[in-house]
Amino acid sequence: MDPFNKSDRDVTILEVDSILLEYKHRKILQNIYLRVQKGEIIGLLGRNGSGKSSLLEVIYGIRAAQNCSVRVDNNFISNATATRI
Template identity: 55%
Template sequence: MILEIDNIELNYNQKRILSGVYFKNEIGKITGVLGRNGCGKSSLLKIIFGDLKPKYKLLRLDKKPLLKPFYRTGLVKYLPQHSLLPTTMKLKDAFFLMNVDWFLFVELFPNFINYENTKPKEVSGGELRVIETYLILKSPARFILLDEPFSHIAPIYMEKIISLIKQEKQRKGIIITDHLYEHIVSISDDLYLLKDGYTKQIKSKEELVDLGYITGFF
């Protein structure tokens, strides 16, 4: 299954944010989107998900236009930058409602083994990010949108999250953006840079230097 995003235009207060954006993602691949703060990466993911309406957009699934919000298809899950879970819901209930196995989670992240009856408001921001990223990735959706999944995550968890993303791409299409661009570059099958409202597909690290996104190699 192939998802194509085409001809997206978005204005805020008469300022053009996105203009003619195009890129694609498909099952079995990770598509990374890089860009400076304020360039429209989060807005782009919200448009794809369907909870932000731009001036123009065209989404296609296997070449067929998607005429209703993507989230209504049941094919997509979205991890925004803000917290997802109700602050007073026990974590075990959140896993139950999202049909995700709590015991498999604590097998991968044993430091959380005593958090079953804990509420989101009682854990740190980084811990909550791990939990919510896991829930989204392990959902039955075919496409996953991740907006800065590595934000505030401790190094002890980072490699496990990266491994999980690589594992889940075997059954899903994943679109990911993050300020930790080294990780995005390393895990992405296809890479785009969002700059001046447009997307450009990136084929090499040299292009990121030439386009002024980074000043040297890492």
């Protein structure tokens, strides 16, 4: 595949924006923005308890956040299966 001649269907972009996650009025995640393109390798770093796993759970839709926007190729993904904290 020629990387300079991609069609629209070959491009896959995950965008996560405006994530707000609170536990008992304590902000765990606030104003998170992440953009990852297919084929990229991204590291998510932080000390224990900083919210790395919670961020991935919000992206996967298994944890509900107070606010979040998850899009794949500009298509909004609803996390209707997630339960409220």
